[in-house]
Amino acid sequence: MSKTACLICHCGTNIRNVVDVEKLKNEVKRRYGDVLVYDNEHWCSEDGLKKMGEIINRDKASRIVIAACTPSLHEELFKKNAEKYGLNRGFVEIANIREQASWVHWHNPGKATLKALDHILMALEAVKEAKPTNIIRRPTERSVLIIGGGVAGINAALNLADAGIKVFLVEKSGFLGGHMAKWDKVFPTLDCSICILGPLLSQVYNHPNIKIYTLSEVVDFSGMPGDYVVKIRKRARYIDEATCNGCNKCLDVCPVELPNEYEYGINIRKAIVKPEPQTVPIAPYIDIENCIGCMNCIGVCDPKAVNFKDTDREITLSVGAVIVATGFKPYNPREIEEYGYGRFLDVITGAEYDRMLNCNGPTKGRVVKLSGNGEVEKIAFILCVGSRSERLGRPYCSKVCCMYTIKYALETKITNPKIDITVFYTDIRASGKMHEEAYKRALEAGVKFIRGRVSSVEKDKSGRLRLTYEDTLEGKVEKELFDLVVLSIGVDPDPDNKKLANMLGLQLDEYGFFTEYHPKLKPSDTFRGGIYLAGACSGPKDITESTLQAGLAASRAAQFLHSGEVEV
Ligand code: SF4
Ligand code: SF4
Incomplete structure (x- = not known):
């Protein structure tokens, strides 16, 4: 005769501390007198899987309900184990009494137990109607x-x-x-x-x-x-990758000038695009929307790589x-109006500062004020911009802005030791390998770290930027002038x-x-x-x-x- 077994898991204390396992066992026995009921600390353990095998072979259970964690975690494990002991995987049902009961209703054990029971009863009904699963193998x-x-x-x-x-x-x-x-x-x-x-x-x-x-x-x-x-x-490139030798002569003769998105609009680009000298592939591409068709590029291209007959293609694989x-996409801090990004030229993002430090970037590695208003003597970095903020709907940590700011501070101190640097932080998270050491190096190099959120960035009469901030360790509200403010932006999907x-x-x-x-x-x-x-x-x-x-x-x-x- 076909027997059904119900295996209730404690999941250590995950289920047992909230759901009344004894009550579940008694209720299942009361409602289904012929169902075999067992409980175990961890059905997913070696011991639990072996016991499941005994229930199949010794106790002759031919249908099994496992009341445990979400099927996405161990369903496959349990089904494979059933197969190992000769039971078709189609006769195994999972009742999720952890994620759906004990975890979400931990504050109400009575209701969690009733909900767990409902899940088990549904699984028992489902397994009654179950059919064997036939596995088909297809080539990949x-x-x-x-x-x-x-x-x-x-x-x-x-x-x-x-x-x-x-x-x-x-x-x-x-x-x-x-x-x-x-x-x-x-x-x-x-x-x-x-x-x-x-x-x-x-x-x-x-x-x-x-x-x-x-x-x-x-x-x-x-x-x-x-x-x-x-x-x-695949959009047309209009430059044949195999023929182009990367000489970049076409970039010099293209007369079109557009804001350079790659450099966040800090400089211009041509209608023929190659943002760095060492790109892969080395061949540029033509931004056909903005090309004026002057054909200068064709004139200077010795290997004849420019091909205006190229077309968009669809490829099926x-x-x-x-x-x-x-x-990811770097967070755009424009919505944080109090920081003045987009209003003040000398408030920039970390990504823009990175390009400034880069010898191939728009300032060829020089740290400058984009306003042109004097030299940079003092820089403020503001951390957690667009990260760890319920207000902005981004409560998660970017995981990188502490460390890339420390990197910028160190890089700046190496090339411009006289620049005064202050980092405004919420917490410094330097938990990766050698991260704490980098933080210490920044401190030793004279970088100042102030714990506190900046509440506003305003322009002073002299054109410098005045930050108002609360130093939460000192318990004081302060105002201070800087030449450049760098927003250490977070990570968007x-x-x-x-x-x-x-x-x-x-x-x-x-x-x-x-x-x-x-x-x-x-x-x-x-x-x-x-x-x-x-x-x-x-x-x-x-x-x-x-x-x-x-x-x-x-x-x-x-x-x-x-x-x-x-x-x-
Ligand atoms: S397309 Fe021609 S001119 Fe432009 S980089 Fe390639 S080889 Fe040089
Ligand atoms: S044809 Fe287009 S891409 Fe070539 S140089 Fe003229 S504007 Fe630039």
């Missing part, structure tokens, strides 16, 4: 689509390509490298950013297993895990897995995340970052088979963390494709 495409060519995307691409897996790397902009290609130095070591990134970009660009699509976006997505079909729209590595999540069938969190399958145990998996996350697309991360997650995403994708078939 041994290739991976990577969306985003920043530090996470290129690291994931190299890991996979070196393992012999074909990679299609799709990048929205004209060049690889993302934000990291723009940064002057990286914390905490003050390594030159492009010196460590550049060789990787070159490896990716020349790797026989990597096909790169710049100026490209995913516009359609269908199929199933292991066999996805992706449509990419079949891939087995996908890695989303779309990164990419604005295209919503569109991409809808297309790929992924979930976003309340702020718009991609949601991981499990933040601790499966931080690069998603809820869709064969689709993984790398880098800041799932929340703020520094370069080290992005690289680590890229390695994990690549290894998860490789593991997924390894057997050549997928179970559906």
Whole structure:
């Protein structure tokens, strides 16, 4: 005769401390006299899984309800374990009495217990009607689509390509490298950013297993895990990458001048675009919307790389897995009116200051006042701008603004030791490897750290900037003049995340970052088979963390494709 077993988990104290497990057991026995009822500290432990096997083999249970944590955590483990002991996975049901009962109703144990009972009763009814699950195996495409060519995307691409897996790397902009290609130095070591990134970009660009699509976006997505079909729209470059030798003569002769978005509008760019000398690819592209058709570029291009007959194209690819590595967007502080960004030229963001420090940036590495009003003698950095703020709907920490500010302060002190620097902070979070040491180096170099929020930035009669702030350690409100104010801005999700999540069938969190399958145990998996996350697309991360997650995403994708078939 078919027997049903109900396995109630204590989850240590997670469930037991709120939900009355004895009451659940008694209620199930009272309502379903023929159901075998057991409880255990941890059904997911080795001991618990073995006991589950005994319940199947010795006690002849042929249908099982496990009342425990969310199915997204251990459903697969329990189903695989049932199969190991000869029970079809279709006869295992999960009742989530942790996330749905004890965790959310911890303040009301009576109601939590009643809700847990409801979940168990529903699962018992469901398992009664359950049918065996037949597993079908389908072959997989041994290739991976990577969306985003920043530090996470290129690291994931190299890991996979070196393992012999074909990679299609799709990048929205004209060049690889993302934000990291723009940064002057990286914390905490003050390594030159492009010196460590550049060789990787070159490896990716020349790797026989990597096909790169710049100026490209995913516009359609269908199929199933292991066999996805992706449509990419590639905008015309109008410069043949294979022919261009990177001489940049065309940039010199292009007469069009536009605000340079890459430099946050601090200088101008041409209609033929190449933001840095060492871009990958080395070929520029033509911004056809703003090109006036003068043909000067054709005239100076010796290898004849300019091609106005180039057209936008749609490309369809079949891939087995996908890695989303779309990164982040720097927060725009214009909405914080009291800081005067957009009103005062000498209030700039950390990203803009970074470009100022960069020898290829708009000021060629010189720290200047964009107002032109005198030299920079005193700089104020304001931390947590757009981070840790309920008011702005961004309660999360950017994880990077403390450390990149320390980097800027150190870099500035090395090249301009006379510049007086004050950092206004909420807390200094320097928990990564060698981060605390960098903070100490900044203190030793004479950088002042004041704990307190700045309440306003105003222009003084002399044209300097007056900050009003509360020093929360001294308990005093102070006013002080500075020449330059740098806002250490936080991290926003990419604005295209919503569109991409809808297309790929992924979930976003309340702020718009991609949601991981499990933040601790499966931080690069998603809820869709064969689709993984790398880098800041799932929340703020520094370069080290992005690289680590890229390695994990690549290894998860490789593991997924390894057997050549997928179970559906
Ligand atoms: S398109 Fe021609 S002129 Fe411009 S960088 Fe390439 S080779 Fe030089
Ligand atoms: S044809 Fe267009 S891109 Fe070329 S030089 Fe003239 S304006 Fe610039």
